[in-house]
Amino acid sequence: MNSKDISFPNFSADPCSSFFQYLTSQRPELLPMARWETSLPQQGQTDASLMSPNHFPWPHGTTVLAFTYDNGVLIAGDRRATEGFQIAANRMEKVFQTDGYSAMAIAGAAGPCVEMAKLFRIELEHYEKLDGQPLTCEGKANRLGHMVKANFPMVLHGLVVIPLFVGYDHKREIGRLFKYDITGGRYEDTDFHAVGSGGKDARSTLKEYFRKNLPEDAAVKVALRALLNAADEDVGTGGPDLVRRIFPTVKLVDSRGVRDVDDTQLATVCEALVNEKQET
């Protein structure tokens, strides 16, 4: 008998532990991406002036950055969102804890960004509950890549979402950092990266000040310095607001989990950096 004749029983039609996949097949109307395909002009008919942020402003940001330090990986972002030439929010959170050992930060159109972070958090939790164990760091990064890829139709309408993903890899015992492009491509080639409108400025600061295996305090200082420099150069990025006491978000991901750097520490470092600037 030919081996082709033997038919194996298939696993059930829905073997996937992915919440995103479940929504795609069962409840597509709930996906953030889906509703734009019908409610906006189709590709090809896109009226560029209608889509431009000046005509129809969506809140945009941002500078978010991430780099590895001696215990794990740090991720940080500013707090400003802009609509055209106006400031839409000055306390926005762009860095999200996604599960016990990972976090993501996002740059792009605020609404879809927040929605993607929320969906990704559910995705990781859903997998963990169905499968009985969490995804590996690599698995999480790949899942996020799929979601960015699925967002591509929205990119054509100007609603770009670019995430940075960091996680602690228990097997290798290191913190890892992943960056993405708009098509969902996933890259893990550097130890530091920054994205958003002020990303370039933050990257140049990081290029100068980043060292491998920085201790925690020094890492926090480098992160804030990079955000401060980005805020100096870019209107879309908010600097630390010492009057209203609004500071950037900084999260540390290591073998103990994800934790926020508290405001008192951020205030001390920010004040020191601002004073440094006054002297020059």
Add this chain to the structure above:
Amino acid sequence: MPLPYYVSPEQMMQDRAEYAKKGIAKGRSIIAMEYSDGVLFVADNPSASLFKISEIYDSIAFSGAGRYSEFENLRKAGIQHADVKGMMYSREDVTARSLANGYSQILGTLFSQEMKPYEVELLLAQVGETPERNELYRISFDGSIVDERRFTAIGGRSETILTLLRKETPETCPPLKEALTLCQHAFEQGADPRSNLEGLEVALLDRTRIGRRFRRVPILEATKILS
């Protein structure tokens, strides 16, 4: 053409119920008990990797006795329902009550309309902000649903275990150590005299945790709690 045999609806339901009960009687038991900081789950489960107790949502846990493939399907359906609901509305809108209703609907329909009923019994618990707001539900193979207080048990030896627990459990929520001791004794006397901690699966819905309240308790930790 031969006429099909006539079977009265009463007879048919009785046969199905007997069949389902027989299946469940073979299943090992699970106890859920309220303790001072939440709800304690203890299952008679020799496997260290195939779990009987699992997390459904932030403050809701699920447990099933009977046929594994069947309660596993129901568990997955519950998680999908909870995650969709939590995303559509808010995380606080996912409740054990609505899940228990859903399970009751599914099991009731399967029992009356399918050739073979599900041979499962389910236990659903939600930890509340205060002990008074804890919820415990027991759902049977035919979709009947019982709202319990303080403790409940499912599985083959559940009646014996419940009788024992009724005698011994105090009126107020006991602390964790006492609750775990009670459950272990109930298994020892009611189910299997040889049962020791190694053969038990322990999990908590812990009110003091932030966000996801479900937590598995490894045997080592359970031993420490008891000592």
